[in-house]
Amino acid sequence: MVEFGYDFGLVGLGVMGRNFILNVADNGFSAFGHDLDEIKVESLITEGRDSEKINASSNVETFTNSLSVPRKILLLVPAGTIVDTVIESLLPHLDKGDILIDSGNSFFTDTNRREEYLKSKGIHFFGAGISGGARGARLGPSIMPGGSEEAYEEVQPIFEAVAAKFNGEPCVAYLGPKSAGNYVKMVHNGIEYGLMQLTSEIYDILKKLGGFSNAELHEIFKKWNEGRLQSYLVEITSEILKKEDEHANGYLIDKILDKAKQKGTGKWTSQNAMDLGIPIPSIDIAVSMREVSAMKEEREKASGLYKSLGTEKVGKDELEKAAEEALYFGFVLTYAQGFHQLTEASMEYGYEFEPSTIARIWRAGCIIRAGLLEEIATAYSKNKKLSHLLLDMSFVNKIESTLQSARKIISAAIKNGIPLPGHTNSLTYFDAFRSKKLPLNLIQAQRDYFGSHTYERIDREGIFHTEWEDLK
Numbered sequence: 001m002v003e004f005g006y007d008f009g010l011v012g013l014g015v016m017g018r019n020f021i022l023n024v025a026d027n028g029f030s031a032f033g034h035d036l037d038e039i040k041v042e043s044l045i046t047e048g049r050d051s052e053k054i055n056a057s058s059n060v061e062t063f064t065n066s067l068s069v070p071r072k073i074l075l076l077v078p079a080g081t082i083v084d085t086v087i088e089s090l091l092p093h094l095d096k097g098d099i100l101i102d103s104g105n106s107f108f109t110d111t112n113r114r115e116e117y118l119k120s121k122g123i124h125f126f127g128a129g130i131s132g133g134a135r136g137a138r139l140g141p142s143i144m145p146g147g148s149e150e151a152y153e154e155v156q157p158i159f160e161a162v163a164a165k166f167n168g169e170p171c172v173a174y175l176g177p178k179s180a181g182n183y184v185k186m187v188h189n190g191i192e193y194g195l196m197q198l199t200s201e202i203y204d205i206l207k208k209l210g211g212f213s214n215a216e217l218h219e220i221f222k223k224w225n226e227g228r229l230q231s232y233l234v235e236i237t238s239e240i241l242k243k244e245d246e247h248a249n250g251y252l253i254d255k256i257l258d259k260a261k262q263k264g265t266g267k268w269t270s271q272n273a274m275d276l277g278i279p280i281p282s283i284d285i286a287v288s289m290r291e292v293s294a295m296k297e298e299r300e301k302a303s304g305l306y307k308s309l310g311t312e313k314v315g316k317d318e319l320e321k322a323a324e325e326a327l328y329f330g331f332v333l334t335y336a337q338g339f340h341q342l343t344e345a346s347m348e349y350g351y352e353f354e355p356s357t358i359a360r361i362w363r364a365g366c367i368i369r370a371g372l373l374e375e376i377a378t379a380y381s382k383n384k385k386l387s388h389l390l391l392d393m394s395f396v397n398k399i400e401s402t403l404q405s406a407r408k409i410i411s412a413a414i415k416n417g418i419p420l421p422g423h424t425n426s427l428t429y430f431d432a433f434r435s436k437k438l439p440l441n442l443i444q445a446q447r448d449y450f451g452s453h454t455y456e457r458i459d460r461e462g463i464f465h466t467e468w469e470d471l472k
C-alpha cells in the first residue's frame, strides 16, 4: 500500500466517484478517495483491496495529507451548494498551487465564481464535465475540461489514460478558459434530451401506426445501430425493448410509467440559449415534453374528454424506412442546434471553442456518442469559420436525402393525433432556417403600429416609423 504521495484524490464516493477512482488505479495511478460516509469509504477499500494503488478515508486531513503536491483533487458530488461546502472543508488543508476539479453537472456561472474565489487563495479550480454514466466512469468516460490550461496540464496524463478511446484517441481535450468544460457538458446534456425525445417519438409512431411488436422494434433499432444512426442511445433503445419483465409477464418497457424526470441540465441549456438569442427548439421541446409527461393526471382526464382519432395502419416496410430517415434528420438537426449554441457561447463568453475538438471528444464514452460526430468533426475542421452545421455541403446532402421522410412521418403523426413535437420542431426549425423570407416583416409592422418600435426597409438604408393610424 502506498503510504503517502498518492497521484490523485477524489471526493464523493458514490457510484460515479468509486468507479472513476477504480479506473484511475487500473491505469497505473495511485488514487485516494474521500467521503464523509464511512460505508462508502469502506466499500472502496474493500473493492480496491487487491490493488496497491487505492486507499480512502472519511477524514479530510488524512485525505489531503496523503496526496502528492500539487494536489490534484476531483470532486464528484451533486451540483449546487454541496460543491461549495466541500471546497470549504478542503481549503484549510490545501496549499497554494493545488488543483481542484469539479466534475459534477455544475452550472457554468457557479464555476466562474468558484474559479475567481479560489484564485484569490492561490488554488487552481476548473470544471471538467464527465459523461458516460457509471459504466463510462469505470471503463472510460468522455471528459470535458476547461479553465486554467496550466492546471489542466498537471492532470492531463491521468485524464488521457482514463478517458474513453476512439481509434486510440482519448476522448478528452482542453476546451477553453473559465467554465468552458461545464458549459460544453451542459450543451451535451441538452443534445442528450433532444435525441432521447426524438427516439421516443419514433418508437411511438412505429408502435401505433406500424403495429410493430417490442421484439420487432428491438430488431429495428439494432439494425439502425449498425448503419448511419449508430449511437449509444439507439443501441440502448434496442436493448431496452427486448428486456422482459422480472415481476410479471411481458416486456418491462410496457410497465414503466410514462413520466420522465429531469435534474435540470436540459432546462439550463434552453434557458441559456434564450439568453444568447440562439434558437434550439428541438432541445426546448424535449424539456417541455418531460414537463407534459409529468401532467399524468390531467392527461388521463383529457383523454376521456376528447375523442381519440383512431389510428390508420401504415405499411410496415414503408414506415420503417421513413422512420429511419426521419430519425436521422432529427438527430442532425439537434446536433446542429447544439453546435450553433456552442459557437455563439464561445464568442459571448470568450471560451475559444474548437467545435471539431468537441465533436471528437464526444465520439466515444459519452451518452450522445454517435457515428455522426465523426462527420460533424470533419465539417468543423474543414471550415474553422463554419457558422452553422447546416451550411456544410456534406450536411446539405444528408438533409436533402432524408427530408421528405421527415415530412411524411410528421404528416402521418399529425393526421392520426400522435404527438411528434421533437420531430415537428426540428422540421419547422429547418424550414425556417432555409427560408430566405419569413413573415416577420408583419411582426415589425405590428410593433411599429402599436408601439412606434420602428422598422428597417428592404429597399433603403435607415430606421423608419410610420403613423399607421389616423388619430384625428
Ligand code: 6PG
Pocket: 105, 130, 131, 132, 133, 189, 192, 261, 262, 263, 264, 265, 266, 366, 367
Ligand atoms: C451523462 C449524463 C449524466 C446524467 C444526466 C441525466 O452525460 O453521463 O448526461 O450527466 O445522466 O444529467 O439527466 P436528467 O436526470 O436531467 O435526465
